[in-house]
Amino acid sequence: MMIYAIASGGRLDVARGELQALMLSVGQRVEPVEREGVIFCDARFVPEGLGGRAAFIKELGVLIAEVSACRLGDVELDGAAxxxxxxxxxxxxxxxxxNTKGEVDACLGERIVRSIPGAEVDVKEPQLVxxxxxxxGRVLLGVMEPTVKRKWWERRPRSRAFFHPSALHPKMARLMVNLSALAPSEVLLDPFAGTCSVVMEACLVGGLGIAIDLDPRMVTGGKRNxxxxGMSSKSEVLHGDVRHLPIREVDAIATDIPYGRVSSSWGASTWDLLRGLLDSAVGCLGRGHRLVVMHPREVSPKDAKGFERVGEYEFRAHRSLTRVITVLERET
Known part of the structure; x- marks a missing residue:
């Protein structure tokens, strides 16, 4: 089947990488392509709820037809049956x-009811949209689950039990989890966990999380968050150093390296922390598993031994800081 995706915030590059990783999390390696502002890929199936998990994809569905606007009334609905x-x-x-929108909605609804057994219109609580x-000029017809409002604001850093100004926004933390291709019940490690933003999102999508931080305040605060x-049973928060991890094996690593004035690195340079992370990740991750790291543009994990770089996405934080998310995959 053909899948289509619409990017959130116009970030087609990010949405394309996120879709690829989400499909990988359910055992499918795909190569999404972009055409006229829409992302497409071939897939064997789409698990229920996958679109609701996304951060930078606002819509994900199954493509059933593509026709010119003038022939919309004659479109074949075999793919929708x-x-x-x-x-x-x-x-x-x-x-x-x-008025054209209302006419299109009514016309398509009537055609579907007439041609597909048991299909019925329900504008309030539909099973599908x-x-x-x-x-x-071209009209894409697709079928998707009803959109789930993600309510990022409910988990914004300042609303948590423990706050620190270095905390990641939940949408960005969710993106990092998704780019790691974490599957349900798999274990994600964040070795610079801070307030546990990344581990929270890992648990919310059905994974398990291990949070490690060198700062005892963050360990205590992360546990509170x-x-x-209600994620204590799905997570573990430990005091530790990325250069001497007390963990032998995990399924994915996603982390934001400390940098800037509001983050504490306990005297180590960002370069030292990055090198420690890469050395530890090689020992923790199996072949084909992913390390997702956010870092300042000036400090990049390019040419990391034992890894292949499969994605890189820039986000401008403010005039003097551009943050980069780099996705590395353990070489097979």
Whole structure:
């Protein structure tokens, strides 16, 4: 089947990498491509809830047809039958102006009900949503799960039991977890855990988390934050040094290296911490598993021994700081 994805915030590069990693987390290696602002990839299946897990993908669905706007009324719905048979749905078109949107929604809804057994319209609580996306002359028809509001604000750093100004925003932490290709029940390690932003998101998507920090205050505060979310049973918070990790094996590593005035590195340079991380990660990660690291642009893990760089994404924090997320995969 063909999958389509719409990027959040216009970051097509990030959404493409996130989609690739999410599909890898369910055992599928895909090569997403971008066309006219939409990302596509071939897949064997799409697990339930995968779109709701994403950070920089605002919409993820199964493509059922692609037609010119003038032939929308004649579109074949064979591809939708196996998805919509016996299901409730609503049509939600986008890119059509004025009364045209309402007409498109009504027309497609009527055609689906007439041609697919058991399909029925439910605009309030549908099981599935049929999308008609007008991309400028071409209309993409897709089927997706109802959009889940991610409510990042509920987990914003200042609303937590323990706050520190270096804490990652939950959307960025979720992106790092997703780029690591963490699968449900797998173990993710954050060796510079701080307030446990990354481990929180790992637990929320069904993984298990190990948080390590050299600062005893962060260890205590991180435990409080995880307990507040009810994640204590899915996580472990330890006092430790990335250069001497008390962990032998994990499935993924995602971390934000300390740098800047608000982060404490206990006298070690950012370069020293990065080298310690890379040395430890080689011993902790199996072949094909991923290390995702956020770092300042001036300090980069390029040419890391034992790893292949599979992604790099820049985010401007402010005028004097650009942060980079680099995705490394253990060489096979």
């Amino acid at each position: 196996r998805l919509l048979e016996g299901k409730s749905f609503k049509v939600d078109s986008e890119g059509f102006h004025g 049929v999308r008609a996306l007008n991309t400028g 995880l307990a507040e979310l």
